[in-house]
Amino acid sequence: MDLFDPCYAFHDADLLKAAGLFPYFRPLSSSEGPTATVEGRRVIMMGSNDYLGLTHHPEVMQAAHDAIQRFGTGCTGSRFLNGNLDLHEALERELAEFTGKAAALVFASGFLANLGVIGILGSTKDAVLFSEADNHASLMDGARMARASRSRVFKGLDDLARQLQAREEWPNALVIIDGVFSMTGREADLRGIAALKQRYRFRLYVDDAHGIGVLGPGGRGTAAAQGVTDDVDVLFGTFSKSFASLGGFVAADAAVINYLRYRTRTQIFSAALPPASAAAALASLRVLRRDGVLLERLWDNVTYFRDGVQRLGYHTMGSTTPIVPLFVGSETLAFTLCLEAEAMGLFVTPAVYPAVPAGHALIRTSVTPAHSRDHLDTALGVLADLAKRHAIPNVDPATIPPAREMDFQAALKARESGQA
Ligand SMILES: Cc1ncc(COP(=O)(O)O)c(C=O)c1O
Structure with a gap:
């Protein structure tokens, strides 16, 4: 076996792209903190770790x-x-x-x-x-x-x-x-x-x-x-x-x-x-x-957004922080939701195995004090639309045993070997 064989045999990203599910390495061309531009589209940025909104202070x-x-x-x-x-x-x-x-x-x-x-x-x-x-x-x-x-x-x-x-x-x-x-x-x-x-x-x-x-x-x-x-x-x-x-x-x-x-x-x-x-x-x-009000503004926004997504039926996995995860389970669904959200003007990121157990995929969102109520309401509107069109499980992930592999892997393997 050649040292580089694993490189030549690596097709995961290409297969995901071919399946229209690739959500990674999205190129931002500008950012204002709570908003950004991705491939010419203005999006509300809820996929960052800018928890205090200070990157543009x-x-x-x-x-x-x-x-x-x-x-x-x-x-x-x-x-x-x-x-x-x-x-x-x-x-x-x-x-x-x-x-x-x-x-x-x-x-x-x-x-x-x-x-x-x-x-x-x-x-x-x-x-x-x-x-x-x-x-x-x-x-x-x-x-x-x-x-x-x-x-x-x-x-x-x-x-x-x-x-x-x-x-x-x-x-x-x-x-x-x-x-x-x-x-x-x-x-x-x-x-x-x-x-x-x-x-x-x-x-x-x-x-x-x-x-x-x-x-x-x-x-x-x-x-x-x-x-x-x-x-x-x-x-x-x-x-x-x-x-x-x-x-x-x-x-x-x-x-x-x-x-x-x-x-x-x-x-x-x-x-x-x-x-x-x-x-x-x-x-x-x-x-x-x-700044005495920075944290106040952050927690107001966190409570507003977390309550909002819970009302829409998303399970937020016991988070008590500005990270607001939306439990999805299926990796395919997580990728699909992120891509659809971006097309509707909301940037969020998927978390799949090994960052979380297989079968426990989630959409990771984060709230900052720089988000206005308008930003949060628009984001909630997008998530409401997604919740209407997709079956998103509202169950405690702790009750779901981890899967053996991510759900898209079998389909991609079959596609790679020409069976699908
Ligand atoms: C929990 C945790 N520890 C450490 C790091 C690494 O930090 P840095 O981004 O400064 O390399 C990260 C960043 O992703 C993290 O989430």
Whole structure:
């Protein structure tokens, strides 16, 4: 077998295109935040992670412009040697203050932060990593990078408790979990995990990519919302969502951050976060901390939209966040609905296996404070139209066992082999 055989045998995307079901890599030609242009069509953007609607905030855009004037477009090297900016350091100081941790460390992306930090912490002698089954891919890959003696997966609090009881099997445990699950918008039970921590001694790593900036007092995140900030040993956040930029960070004890600063390979051997990205993230953080009505507007919009889609008969999977998933089940139906929604002026995205279990496809929508009532009403109108024309199941997905494969796969395989 040739090394490239899997490449030559890869036809999934082409088959989906041929079936008129391909919903990915949609080319945006412009964006204003709550609206965008896709292939010449104006759409309401409900497929982003711009949870605070700050990507087009004048102060955030100005800060990015000013940083380019001061530093140019790139750092051209690692912070360790030549790429460290006063902007990175100001951002770290303010993030530490914001998250209630002693120190913070900024990375060029959230994915790199998770890979590197879990990779190095998980390489401590006798480390055993416990990762929640629904964790983000970067957490899973970080666990793979770790030279840990063992890596385990748990599903839910009861399963974690059961595994932790076998204490002799894990001398040194790191429990790793998303604060908010990125597809369903469901919050993790961090309070429950904090209670387990009292009983069994372990370290806790929380990826709050989708909670930081929106949940808890002042948007301080999921742990703050559940009153357990001090139980989180390493708090991860990204700038690619609420902070309207690119980059990621971890916040923790000063000694931990100091160690990570020198030992994390994705920090040392990768170029620094570009000036404009660092400045935009810092400006977003400052706007969030200053603007008293931003979060109020966000939650008004979230409640309005979530109530609206529920009235239309969509199941929103227990989400309590600006991510409003619409359970669909069938992958074919999810693709069809996204494409039809776009044709009617609403941009939303499908989530299918492996992001969710097979047979548990959903339409992922997200609400921001930048959406007007008009935007939300128009979006609800499109979703009402889709609900009328398609059989969308209003059932609790927990009652549906996962399928063995995505429903379009069999049809595509048959088509590929010339049987259909
Ligand atoms: C839960 C979670 N963690 C980490 C990341 C990676 O963040 P970034 O986009 O900054 O690489 C994402 C982004 O998709 C995410 O959803």
